[in-house]
Amino acid sequence: MRTTITLEPDVAERIRQAGRSGTRSQKQIINEALRRGLQTGEQKTKPEAYEIETFDSPFRAGIDTVKLNQMVDELEVEAQLEGKLQK
Secondary structure, three states: OOOOOOOOHHHHHHHHHHHOOOOOOHHHHHHHHHHHHHHHHHOOOOOOOOOOOOOOOOOOOOOOHHHHHHHHHHHHHHHHHHHHHHO
16 A cells, blocks of 8 residues: 655654665554554453562561651650659
8 A cells, every 4th residue: 555654854864774774664664663653552362460579577567667767756755754743
């Protein structure tokens, strides 16, 4: 099928550069690029599954390890206040 298209200058230059190797014609380069571009929307293969490495934690679910220092500070303040009130 013959079709006339207008290429942007940067695209035309890239086709020329790819054709300079002499192994493929501009027609082949354009057809291959179009096939690759059109194929991306038609992917029927599932993406590869991935695994997440798990590990045993000494903390129970719901404990925010980032806030442990804050909790220790609060407990120390509580202990100091209780100590002052008991004296």
